[in-house]
Ligand SMILES: Nc1ncnc2c1ncn2[C@@H]1O[C@H](COP(=O)(O)OP(=O)(O)OP(=O)(O)O)[C@@H](O)[C@H]1O
């Protein structure tokens with residue numbers, strides 16, 4: 704599914720739709736450059752799940768946990784991740800297969816850790832100078848096959 708969002712509110716509404724379908728143990732990988740709206744998407748997702756605490760990017764801590772109405776939300780930001788091993792040390796694989804839903808900004812940094820099946824959300828600004836509030840947002844279910852993540856053994860070698 705691809706939509707063109709014209710505002711933060713519209714991006715929040717789309718994230719809320721995904722939240723309505725998401726189930727514990729699922730992982731949502733958010734791709735897109737700086738400022739494309741990954742955290743904004745997470746904010747809409749969390750609001751739809753009943754999170755009342757402020758949602759900010761976990762840039763330095765790498766992960767925030769929010770209490771949703773039905774399950775916890777694990778919000779990762781791998782922008783500053785140095786290695787896949789660092790993400791493993793954080794225990795992210797347990798969170799990815801856990802009792803809540805994990806949302807991951809900058810998943811490119813640790814693609815090999817994503818479970819075989821996950822959601823991909825790809826955000827793009829089609830025309831920054833002409834329409835700075837527009838975001839093209841593609842959502843689909845994906846497998847690691849498509850993302851070309853090498854198997855972990857290869858990453859470690
Ligand atoms: N339609 C839109 N959808 C989402 N964000 C929008 C939209 N229009 C404008 N914005 C603005 O774009 C910015 C997106 O910032 P956000 O922090 O969500 O990006 P990010 O992808 O998480 O960046 P980073 O990689 O730095 O974490 C916000 O300032 C938001 O207000």
Ligand SMILES: [Mg+2]
Nearest residue numbers: 741742760808
């Ligand atoms: Mg962000």
